[in-house]
Amino acid sequence: MSAQRPPPRPAHRRHLPPQHAWIVFSGRADHAWQRLLRPGFRHCFAALEDAAGWMVLDPLSGRLLLARLAVPPGYDLPGFYRRAGLLPLGPYPLEEAALGAPLRGMPLNCVSICRAVLGPHAPFALTPAGLHRGLTRMNESRKKNLTMPKA
Template sequence: MTTPQNHGATPRLRAAREAAQEVWIAFGGEADQVWLRPLRRGFRHCFAALRDEAGWTVLEPLSGRLVIARLAVASGYDLPGFYRRAGLAVVGPFAPGPARVAWLPALLPFTCVGLCRAVLGAGAPRAVTPWGLFRRLAKILRDDKKKFLTARQY
């Protein structure tokens, strides 16, 4: 299958783009930068972890650079559980959505929240702070669970 985004791509790249992925967003952090101190404690930073059939990839925006790491663990490894045991708040899984279509580029600075929203795609909730993103994502999960639990089975 050749879609416009896959046109001319190698078979390996095409397979990687079409692979099913899950996105988990982790929140935490202390105020290692002065400008982070006004943010809610425990929600001063966020990053994304993506799982596909080959394993885990972590996207972590740090001050001044972006770290992308392919972890040397199996795709069945419980990375969200590891992060929870380390004291981070983790929400997910989410399916990455399609890219946003916009007439103008975003005028906001590149932040950890912006990266996580970009990974989630066009359906990502609007948020400026990690705490705001956490609340909105947790609400989405609660509402989905409630819909699933209250749906009538025929």
């Protein structure tokens, strides 16, 4: 009896071009219940950049929007979002799939979708404000590690 091999990985996961994610925060409240969330942090979505351009992953009420934007590669989409009054954080490199804590038990909302995009190193959060706080801390510790002299 021979040992069973694991199934082959899908081809689309083997040859992904380098990608970077930006997490974009909005204060707009489309539903009354969103007004309970912190002003300025009532929704979040992900914008992914690769060699072909930009793709937006936006969990809307009742559906998940995935759109390739008709802008040229290299377009400053984070700058566009800033000018529109939104708050983009990033870029976060999206690396090859890594083992990490799964998102089991998490409600399916904008925060869990953004955490899933970032992968296993995403900070724990339940609200857009909590995700913003966690990403800001992560950015600060990353900057400290880059500027600390090596012994």
